[in-house]
Amino acid sequence: MDYNRAIETYKQLQGHKALQLRAVLFDMDGVLFDSMPYHADAWSKVMTDAGFAFSREDVYMNEGRTGADTINTASMSQFGKSAAEELIDSLCKAKCRIFDTYPPTPRMPGAIELVQKVKACGLTPMIVTGSGTPTLLDRIQSNFPGLFDENHIISSFHVKRGKPYPDPYLLALERGGLEPHEAIVVENAPLGVTAGVAAGLFTVAANTGPLDPQVLTNAGASLVFPSIEALCSEWEKLFEALK
Numbered sequence: 001m002d003y004n005r006a007i008e009t010y011k012q013l014q015g016h017k018a019l020q021l022r023a024v025l026f027d028m029d030g031v032l033f034d035s036m037p038y039h040a041d042a043w044s045k046v047m048t049d050a051g052f053a054f055s056r057e058d059v060y061m062n063e064g065r066t067g068a069d070t071i072n073t074a075s076m077s078q079f080g081k082s083a084a085e086e087l088i089d090s091l092c093k094a095k096c097r098i099f100d101t102y103p104p105t106p107r108m109p110g111a112i113e114l115v116q117k118v119k120a121c122g123l124t125p126m127i128v129t130g131s132g133t134p135t136l137l138d139r140i141q142s143n144f145p146g147l148f149d150e151n152h153i154i155s156s157f158h159v160k161r162g163k164p165y166p167d168p169y170l171l172a173l174e175r176g177g178l179e180p181h182e183a184i185v186v187e188n189a190p191l192g193v194t195a196g197v198a199a200g201l202f203t204v205a206a207n208t209g210p211l212d213p214q215v216l217t218n219a220g221a222s223l224v225f226p227s228i229e230a231l232c233s234e235w236e237k238l239f240e241a242l243k
């Protein structure tokens with residue numbers, strides 16, 4: 001991959017003279033944790049039981065949306081109307097009930113090594129996730145001990161509009177006292193990439209799910225890696241180009 005060319009294209013598109021990297025904004029599900037297979041199972045089951053056509057691939061295509069937005073988007077396209085509040089509430093709860101029966105999700109291979117490398121380069125690692133479970137902080141601190149400051153974790157508790165809107169990433173920039181040219185995003189989902197790009201950020205994708213990598217390029221990713229491990233092993237070269 002030609003990192004310099006990707007960086008030049010980004011700078012021209014966003015009108016930045018230079019990148020001055022200070023922080024890396026990590027998405028969580030499918031980037032730091034290998035949790036998407038569980039989310040795909042739980043969402044496709046709950047939605048199908050409720051009468052929606054909703055495959056595992058649909059879960060990946062909607063990844064990053066809030067639960068309510070996922071249900072509403074499907075309802076609009078399949079039934080031509082938004083879903084009732086009660087339906088949204090019951091489906092979200094049913095999905096969480098199923099998800100909670102699964103074993104704890106493992107860390108994504110290569111994720112802790114990548115965050116450690118980012119920190120060792122003097123950069124601030126942050127998390128920007130559409131997830132919002134009460135145990136989120138505990139899970140992050142026990143799996144990535146000492147790597148993320150609590151103030152540098154943006155979850156669905158903090159923003160009204162989730163991805164693909166840029167709001168979660170814009171809030172991360174505000175929290176970190178950062179300009180868009182001072183941070184990059186690591187995402188795995190097309191809507192997450194859309195959110196990062198809409199916030200004006202250089203967005204790197206790792207295709208950790210079953211989608212064609214082209215959907216990540218089409219969403220605006222400046223670079224697409226086949227895994228977090230691949231990104232981790234390329235980190236030194238990428239960091240050199242971003243400096």
Ligand code: CA
Pocket residue numbers: 027028029030031063064187188189192
């Ligand atoms: Ca994700």
